[in-house]
Amino acid sequence: MEHRKRLYWVIFLGLAGVIAIIPEYFFTEESASMPVQTRADFSPQEQGQLATLRSGQKSVSMRKQEGSIRREKQAVETSTDLFAPHSWYVAPPRVPVAVVPVYSPPPRRPVAPPLPFRFIGKLDDSQKMLVFLQRGEEVHVVSVGDVIDGTYRVDGVTDDRMTLVYLPLQATQSLNVGSKL
Structure with missing residues (x-):
């Protein structure tokens, strides 16, 4: 087996050497036999x-x-550019657009948030009416003119309604405080 491998390599290298030498013999003679033009040969x-x-x-x-x-x-360079970008896309014609003025409604007037208080009860003293209001865990005892947490002011208390003013917007709101006793 080893003998065959050596034989193949010897044949391969021998043929490669022959192929490398052949051009030296054939092509050098032709180039030497080509006529060289001199000045006298030109018109x-x-x-x-x-x-x-x-x-x-x-x-x-x-x-x-x-x-x-x-x-x-x-011309040859531009026509033979194989990697030049080509596109079949044809842009649609431009259609003139009429400018329509945009009407935006006037901004809405801010609205006071819903009342966070729940009516618990009231006490009618001979001097003034006291109302008990609850917000979360807090209980507030208020009368006319009091300000609750700097945001609500009590404007009036009747037998069935209490009027509160939301101070940041000066919006008036009312709360049902029961009926006449």
Whole structure:
């Protein structure tokens, strides 16, 4: 088995060497046999163009030729760009839009929050009426003119209604305080 592997490698390397040497023999002879052009082989018109090129001056016809060559190169470059973005999308025509004034309703007037108090009872003293109100765990005993927590003021107490003013908005609210006894 080992003998076969060595044989294959020797054949492979031998063929690779032969393939590497073949171009040296065949292609060097052809390049040596190719004729080399000299100045004498050029026509008088071509010698004139070469002379103007060597001197650095360009004739009008040379400038026109260079411009046409540049244009052809640009045309070839743009037409052969394989990765240029292409799209089949056609934008819809623009439709003029009429400007309609936006009507916004006037802002709503702020409203006082619902009363946080619950009526517990009242006491009619000969001097003034006392009303017992509950908010959460707190019990407030109020009469006309009192201010509760800096937000509500008691404006009046009748037999069945109590009038409170929400101080931040000066909004009047009423609370049912039972009926006439």
